[in-house]
Amino acid sequence: MTATGPKATPTVRGAASATIGVEEEFVLVDPHTGRPRLRNLDVIEAGRELGIDLTVELSRCQIETATAVCTHPQDLREQLRRSRAVAAEAAARAGCRLVAVGTPIFEPPAGSTTDTPRYQRMAQHFGGIADGVICGCHVHIGVDDRDRAVEIINHLRPWLPTLLALTANSPIADGRDTGYADWRYLRWGRWPSAGPPPQCASAAEYDAAVESLLATGTILDPRMVYWDVRISARHPTIEIRVADVPATVEETVTLATLVYALVAGATASIERGEAAPSVGQDLLRAACWRAARDGLAGRGVDPCSAQPVPAVELIRRLLVRVGPVLEELDAYRSVDEALTVVLARGNGAIRQRRILDHGGSLTDVIADAARRTVEGCTPDLS
Template identity: 45%
Template sequence: MTAEAAAPATAPAPPRAADGIRTVGVEEELLLVHPEDGSPVAAARDVLRAAGRAGTRRLGAELQLQQVETATAPVRSVEELLAELVALRGAADAAARQVGTRAAALATSPLPVRPTLSTDPRYLAMRDRMGLTCAEQLTCGCHVHVAVTDDEEGVGVIDRIRTWLPLLIALSASSPLWNGRDTSFASYRTQAWSRWPGTGPTEVFGSAAAYRTVVERMLATGTLLDPGMVYFDARLSHRYPTIEIRVADVCLDVRDAALVAVLSRALVQTAADEWRAGLPAPARPTVLLRLASWRASRVGLTDALTHPDDDRLVPAADALGALVRHVAPALEESGELAWVRGQVGRVLRDGTGAERQRAVLRTGGSVPDVVAAAVRATAADPRVPDRCEEH
């Protein structure tokens, strides 16, 4: 939600190293919850002060005081990324513990909450501009930054990844509960987020100049406060040489967050190669992309999804298989193809965060039990598998 969500706190590394691998960075928004009853706690200021005393960097404020955000350094390997994500989740939870709360990777609050707006002047201005949409907004996303060479390459990428982004919604779906009830959605965060103007998939731009013209015309309507509120599913960063992909829920399992990031980088690399080769961007109507995203938000991986090539419904496993095949050359180049195949298989087998939350309720647990399980999952440090293994 910040003006430049997920942007690295320091100057990013060059887009590609000598080995040809682009940098990637991840922002995660975490919910602050009561350690006993699981209710959200407006403790961000105290948590950030505790983090500062501990010398913790890359932890910052968010729209509401019931949440904080983390941002990894730009890295090139999945091992580095997982280490960063685990360390930042641990640092956030450690700071939260110091002030009597816990950090939870929950994309929406399972329990009823009245959000408490941060006092940053920009957020206050957003409240005045957006009314109830801002007042009720308490969602936590996972935003991925991938380095690009320049804006022309970046827009070429945005034009070519748009058809694949609904699958990242399905893969990361982790927000089935909202204010004490099951919403029937796998990612209700996607639905709540879409209330903001300027969100969602975009038309094919064709050039950086066309992209900038659209943004300028959006701002000229007086609806958006500033360029930071251009909340496209994938957008150019206006501060760093990156593409920011903004569709994913924050994931219960840190391996899911890393999987979303690795697939995002592979999508960017594949699209950049296609753009450089002069291959046209798929001319899929934006209205169909909205439907694909809505369906992904509704079912996650529990039912059929829209195939990115022709809009037909296919089993979720087939849709994810098409995604992995599409980016396989980029994953082979980075040495992550086997790891991605194993992790996709794990999610299909074990379920998304949404399915894991509902499983707590199916086995007799309460909504506070869902939050407690999420706190444990957020603090967990799973074994980092060897990238060359199949799992």
């Protein structure tokens, strides 16, 4: 794609040196009907036999994969290919099909909460909020210093709507088009701790915000801080959680590489003494809503100018912003080509709707999504 827009901020040599890891969440469906199957424990057992560690999620029709810790975002590609392929094989052995969608096309039956003490407690405390199934992609970037992590989060906040639009993959839920490219984000927003993070001046201020959520019963434990980017409660990382699970491995690699470059660029800006843009919480929330509504197919909001901008232009501005880091990583060409493909063919949301627009059925949408889930993946079952 042609990168046009504001001048890029130069980086410094060596800024891109953090670790990176990715978690992906998937829906398990019946191979024939496409309806969710509540068999995550069976799939996890089959995965164990195949040599992959899968984990449960809130609903019994979900599983999660995780890569190892990597030192370069491009190292993720083969790991993601293998994890998706082996997870798909584990699902097949358990009588299921693995699908990368932000929300299931059909809703699971009642009582689908995974039977662990934590998830059962969440379901009891939050009621109907816990019923909606959502599948995201979480990118972890290693940051040891918590005050530095807060500064980086502040620099990332304006780019969250663009990452959201790029990865939108959930227009259909409960058997109908919701009118949103990213229904997962709207469904996720029902949780009281979800949405853009506050702009904090220090780790102490960040921790005080978390403590207030705990003290008021808004969250039950620190892992329930569901901000779109947060300091991980379990790892020395910041965790970018704004994205749907992308439709393909290549889209996940592109997302992870862009996030890695944004963090490296933010680190360089901080080291030069540059303050993060001041973006109000209400405006940022509005920009994320617009990104969820239109995805790549319409207009977004530039959080810094508060002006409507075509989503494609926001993607170009993002590429300009991270271009110097991508060059340092020797990843500019691969990211540029991947973005060109996504903009030409459409992301998950666009392709799901295109099938329906051409007379396809909901089961056709699910079958296509399942194929794209393992596109380019070769299982290593040795």
